[in-house]
Amino acid sequence: MPVTKINTMHSDKMTSSKPDASTQKYLDIAEIRDDVVIMKDGSLRGAIMTSSINFALKSPQEQEAVIGSYVRFLNTIDFPVQIVIQSRRLDLDNYIEELEMKAKKQKNELLKAQIAEYIEYIKDLIVMGDIMTKKFFIVCSYSSVEKKMVGTKGFFQKLTEMFSPTAFLTLSNTTFERYKMELEKRMSHVRNNLSSMGIAASMLSTQELIELFYSSYNINTSRLQKLKEVGKLRVE
Secondary structure (H helix, E strand, O other), X not given: OOOOOOOOHHHHHHHOOOOOOOHHHHOOEEEEEOOEEEEOOOOEEEEEEEOOOOHHXXXXXXXXXXXXXXXXXXXXXXXXXXXXXXXXXXXXXXHHHHHHHHXXXXXXXXXXXXXHHHHHHHHHHHHHHOOEEEEEEEEEEEOOHHHHOOOOOOHHHHHXXXXXXXXHHHOOHHHHHHHHHHHHHHHHHHHHHHHHOOOOEEXXXXXXXXXXXXXXXXXXXXXXXXXXXXXXXXXX
């Protein structure tokens, strides 16, 4: 029986193609640790999540007081900050899953049917109402370049260090802790001023920062694949 030789050159090329570069290559984030985001340019970022104020429901006098506090807050800041408002579709998957578990354990058939109807009502309400939830963040920054720009180095040497993608690798633990301390001072200043305005503020931890960026860059995936806690990850 004759043997037919099949040309597999094309298929070999297909299977030996190099994988696409990781999207992390195109992000400005180099590392997240110790409740701080380290950028590729060597600068540090810290995020504060805040509550909100229903400004429209306040009296004219209260509104003026809030505006005055906000103006004073801005006047006391001598470093860059970023105010971020994140809008997402309301996620009640965990709540619905909890209801479904209770329905399975329910022995009363009438209550089980009512729970099932309630679950469908919530699902329809979210889809039809297009309910959105908002989160508010203030991002504070501290750049290592602020220290590097002071000294006897030449202008072009300082400029090269400023835009070096591996600048963060030159930070020793001692230097990082010093820069982190400066960043925390700025964040404490912001939190204290927000408190005077009646706004609750909390600094995001390492786990919360990772989840924030994960959900921001992977909106659909993050709903189906939840992240594990950093402390529970095993190092192989």
